[in-house]
Amino acid sequence: MKLIMAVVQDKDSNRLSQALVEHNFRATKLASTGGFLRSGNTTFMIGVEDIRVDKALQIINDNCKHRDQLVAPVSPMGGNADSYVPYPVEVEVGGATVFVLPIEQFHQF
Amino acid sequence: MKLIMAVVQDKDSNRLSQALVEHNFRATKLASTGGFLRSGNTTFMIGVEDIRVDKALQIINDNCKHRDQLVAPVSPMGGNADSYVPYPVEVEVGGATVFVLPIEQFHQF
Amino acid sequence: MKLIMAVVQDKDSNRLSQALVEHNFRATKLASTGGFLRSGNTTFMIGVEDIRVDKALQIINDNCKHRDQLVAPVSPMGGNADSYVPYPVEVEVGGATVFVLPIEQFHQF
Ligand code: NI
Ligand code: NI
Ligand code: NI
Known part of the structure; x- marks a missing residue:
C-alpha cells in the first residue's frame, strides 16, 4: 500500500473524484488553501495498493493536467478601459x- | 516515531478525541469530506512513539469500529408513503x- | 524530496507563509483544529528537496518558536472583579x- 497525497485545483476536484470512484479508488478530500497551486485547491488522500499506483497517477494526470485555456475578455463595465483587452x-x-x-x-476497522 | 493518519466518521470524532487525550496521545484534526467513509468525516493526525502505535490503533478501533445500528423509522410526513418502512x-x-x-x-519548536 | 507536515498556531501562520514564499518553498495549508497546540492551528504541507530540509526547519523554528508573551490585563468590565489581575x-x-x-x-502534472 501507498498513500498518495495530491493537491489539485478546486475546478478539477469534482472530475477527479468521479474518475477515482469509477476506477474503485477510495479518496478523502482535505480542505486546503494556497500554496502549490495559486487558486483554491483540494488535497486528496488516496490509499492505493502498490500495483495500482501508476493507474492512480494516470487518472490524476488525465483529470488535473496543467493546460492553457483561452478566456473570453470581460467588457470593462465602468472599470478601467485602459486595461481592457479586446x-x-x-x-x-x-x-x-x-x-x-x-x-x-x-488498517480498516 | 510514526505518524498515524486516521479517517473516522464525524459522529465518532469527539469520542476518539477524548480517548486519545485520556491516554496522552496528541492529535490534530483535519477537516475532510467524502471518500473512505460515506458520511462526513474527520482526519486525525497523531504523532506516536513506535512503542505506543499498537495502543493508539486499539483506541481507534475501540472508538470507531464499524458496527450495525438499528434506526427507528421516521414517519413519512407528506413524503412518499410507499417508501415508508414501519x-x-x-x-x-x-x-x-x-x-x-x-x-x-x-521536531517540536 | 521530503514532505514536511508542520502544525503551527494560526497566529504564526501568515508570517510562516510569507517566509516560506520568500525562500522559494511551496506549501499548502490544511485547515486543522485542536490537538498538538491548544488554540486554532494550521497544518502546512511543504514539499522540499532533501538538501533544503534543514533550511525549511529553520524557517519554521524562526517563525513559530514557542515563546512566552506578556499580556496586559483587561479590566473587568462588569465581570468578576475577584478574578481581575492588575x-x-x-x-x-x-x-x-x-x-x-x-x-x-x-510528480507535478
Ligand atoms: Ni502553461
Ligand atoms: Ni456491517
Ligand atoms: Ni514557556
Whole structure:
C-alpha cells in the first residue's frame, strides 16, 4: 500500500473524484488553501495498493493536467478601459502536485 | 516515531478525541469530506512513539469500529408513503481507515 | 524530496507563509483544529528537496518558536472583579509540531 497525497485545483476536484470512484479508488478530500497551486485547491488522500499506483497517477494526470485555456475578455463595465483587452487571453489552469508516501501499516476497522 | 493518519466518521470524532487525550496521545484534526467513509468525516493526525502505535490503533478501533445500528423509522410526513418502512432499519455506522506512516524526523519548536 | 507536515498556531501562520514564499518553498495549508497546540492551528504541507530540509526547519523554528508573551490585563468590565489581575500576565504562544516524511515519488502534472 501507498498513500498518495495530491493537491489539485478546486475546478478539477469534482472530475477527479468521479474518475477515482469509477476506477474503485477510495479518496478523502482535505480542505486546503494556497500554496502549490495559486487558486483554491483540494488535497486528496488516496490509499492505493502498490500495483495500482501508476493507474492512480494516470487518472490524476488525465483529470488535473496543467493546460492553457483561452478566456473570453470581460467588457470593462465602468472599470478601467485602459486595461481592457479586446481579445481572448490565455490563462493557465489545472496542474497537480503529487506525493507518493510509503506506509508501514494499513488498517480498516 | 510514526505518524498515524486516521479517517473516522464525524459522529465518532469527539469520542476518539477524548480517548486519545485520556491516554496522552496528541492529535490534530483535519477537516475532510467524502471518500473512505460515506458520511462526513474527520482526519486525525497523531504523532506516536513506535512503542505506543499498537495502543493508539486499539483506541481507534475501540472508538470507531464499524458496527450495525438499528434506526427507528421516521414517519413519512407528506413524503412518499410507499417508501415508508414501519420497523427499525439496520444501518452501518462507524469504521475507520488508518495509515501508519514512517517519519524521518520529528521536531517540536 | 521530503514532505514536511508542520502544525503551527494560526497566529504564526501568515508570517510562516510569507517566509516560506520568500525562500522559494511551496506549501499548502490544511485547515486543522485542536490537538498538538491548544488554540486554532494550521497544518502546512511543504514539499522540499532533501538538501533544503534543514533550511525549511529553520524557517519554521524562526517563525513559530514557542515563546512566552506578556499580556496586559483587561479590566473587568462588569465581570468578576475577584478574578481581575492588575499586572501583565505571561502566556505561552507559538510552538510547532513538525514531521519530516520520506516520499517515494514526487510528480507535478
Ligand atoms: Ni502553461
Ligand atoms: Ni456491517
Ligand atoms: Ni514557556
